[in-house]
Amino acid sequence: MANETDARLGILMLDTRFPRILGDVGHAGSWDFPVRYAVVPGATPEAIVCDDIDPFVQAFIAVGRDLIAEGCTGIATTCGFLALIRPRLAEALGVPVAASALEQAGQIAACLPPGQRVGILTISAATLSPAHLRAAGVPEGSPVVGMEGSGLARTILGNLPDLDVAQARAEMVQAAQQLVETHADVGAILLECTNMVPYAPDIAAATGRPVHSIHNYLNWFHSGLLPPRFG
Incomplete structure (x- = not known):
């Protein structure tokens, strides 16, 4: 290379x-x-x-x-x-x-079958505002699930020197499952946070949905x- x-x-x-x-x-x-x-x-x-x-x-x-x-x-x-x-x-x-990564949302949504939506996993649903979503062109009504209270969010937002990767993986899978169980019409998952990419294969395996990210x-x-x- x-x-x-x-x-x-x-x-x-x-x-x-x-x-x-x-x-x-x-x-x-x-x-x-x-x-x-x-x-x-x-x-x-x-x-x-x-x-x-x-x-x-x-x-x-x-x-x-x-x-x-x-x-x-x-x-x-x-x-x-x-x-x-x-x-x-x-x-x-x-x-x-x-x-x-959110800037892909419109293109991903356009590729889905009728009746399906893009679902978003974010490090902080509380601060991912409508202004952020509009700026990225995220289709209105796209469901969002945040990682508030998770070890991953504490490490990333707290800028801590240690990361429990196994715990973060389990938390990401749990959040993704919550997303598709709460919103059965989610046909694809989009990871807002660039630090979520390592867990994308696990999310795809657990949910059966394609997973898109900054990668x-x-x-x-x-x-x-x-x-x-x-x-």
């Missing part, structure tokens, strides 16, 4: 210390292509998910410009809640920006940054 100097995709990282396990967007081994990472200082998970994002917009733009200066031709982020500022990032940076979104996004193979 090519090294970081060949990266087309630049990823704006939150300021975190929790473990980035394989599958997480922040683990370089999660990708079959080179990526370049840069941390936005002070942009902790709690600040972005639970507080006001606006004070951090200029910091995201500044770090994004650094990535572009280093050769990146597309920018992504590591938090689904950043859908709220994607238009401002794209305008300021002048390159394609994929800010949130498949950025694989698609990255392919558009490369020269076409055919044509």
